[in-house]
Amino acid sequence: MSSIQITVIDREGVRTPDVEWEDDESLMECLVRNSYPILATCGGNASCSTCHSYLDEISFETAGEIDEDEADVLDSLTEAEREPTSRLTCQIPWDEDLEGAVVRIGPF
Template sequence: MSSIEITVIDREGNRAEGVPWEDDESLMECLVANSYPILATCGGNASCSTCHSFLDRATFEKAGEIQEDEEDVLDTIEDEREPTSRLTCQVEWDEDLAGAEVTIGPM
């Protein structure tokens, strides 16, 4: 099993570097495994927005295309959405995402 390290900024602005992300996890699963308060109400099926977070620009560009289901959910939270918003359940592990900075979105 491989892993990479990312930086996570929680809702209170606390920054944690070196957070491990295992290759069999989505970004949402990584956040949950590392005890971040992600509800994941839909179980990672891109049908709620409880795992909404913001990626740094470089990570956003490397994280793959936003699919239609994710786009539809992000459109429902337009007031909270930023240009680098993603549903973390839809961001798959990739070695190229090492060093990513993830800011957990508002509840």
């Protein structure tokens, strides 16, 4: 099993480096396993926004295109919550190129 290290910034602004993301997980699963407050209400099906988070710009580009279902959910967020690097973490599969990614957990 392979893993990479990412940095997670929680809702209080606490930065945790060296969070291990395993290759059999989505980013959402990694965050849940590491006890971050991600509700994952839809179970990773891109039909809610409870795993909404923000990526650093480089990781946002590396993570790939946003599909139509994810875009629809992100569009339903209030403008104050959506940022240019908003993603649903359930839609981001593990990729070794995301080593060092910085993920800031979005608001409820």
